[in-house]
Amino acid sequence: MKIMTRFKSERIAKFAFDFAKKNNRKLVTAIHKANIMKLGDGLFRQTVKDVGQLYSGIEVNDLIVDNASMQAVAKPHQFDVLVTPNLYGSILSNIGAALIGGPGLVPGANFGREYAVFEPGCRHVGLDIKGQNTANPTAMILSAAMMLRHLGLNDHADRISRATYDVIADGKIRTKDIGGSSSTTEFTDAILAKLN
Numbered sequence: 001m002k003i004m005t006r007f008k009s010e011r012i013a014k015f016a017f018d019f020a021k022k023n024n025r026k027l028v029t030a031i032h033k034a035n036i037m038k039l040g041d042g043l044f045r046q047t048v049k050d051v052g053q054l055y056s057g058i059e060v061n062d063l064i065v066d067n068a069s070m071q072a073v074a075k076p077h078q079f080d081v082l083v084t085p086n087l088y089g090s091i092l093s094n095i096g097a098a099l100i101g102g103p104g105l106v107p108g109a110n111f112g113r114e115y116a117v118f119e120p121g122c123r124h125v126g127l128d129i130k131g132q133n134t135a136n137p138t139a140m141i142l143s144a145a146m147m148l149r150h151l152g153l154n155d156h157a158d159r160i161s162r163a164t165y166d167v168i169a170d171g172k173i174r175t176k177d178i179g180g181s182s183s184t185t186e187f188t189d190a191i192l193a194k195l196n
């Protein structure tokens, strides 16, 4: 049994469409299991569609989570913004992270009514590489950039994220998780050098 309310479905749907609007995205896809969970997930799916009617210029569609998982691996480019209940979001964000290089790369943000918390997007704490100075700090750095953006410091956020992307794109200094042999410190120093 799980509890799904119209109020909270509306709240996350509005967040998704506002996010789409602010970031120039064109499509919001609701992910659900409404074929089986007809009441709870059915309410979620319908609420996202209803809220979508209030936003012109942004399309809305939906997929069951089974298909969404397959599509995310086979044809990820069809997606723009996904809005999902907690569990499907956790799974899909991990699929997304695996597709683009792993948990060391993907930033995340949690928004509540009063507070926002910025942290890597998939909860892999990396106990296996603890204390070795080999972790990829990209997810953490980009999470901090998201925090700066949230605070209206867009220039700072852009500079930091661009420097990070540039170091990765250069390919000379990479951590082990993305095929290199540089340490966390070397990678971070390279980003600092770009910033300067």
Ligand SMILES: *[C@@H]1O[C@H](CO)[C@@H](O)[C@H](O)[C@H]1NC(C)=O
Binding pocket: 063, 064, 067, 071, 078
């Ligand atoms: C699965 O997703 C694809 C692409 O979004 C869609 O064309 C297809 O109809 C979907 N299939 C089912 C069974 O929902």
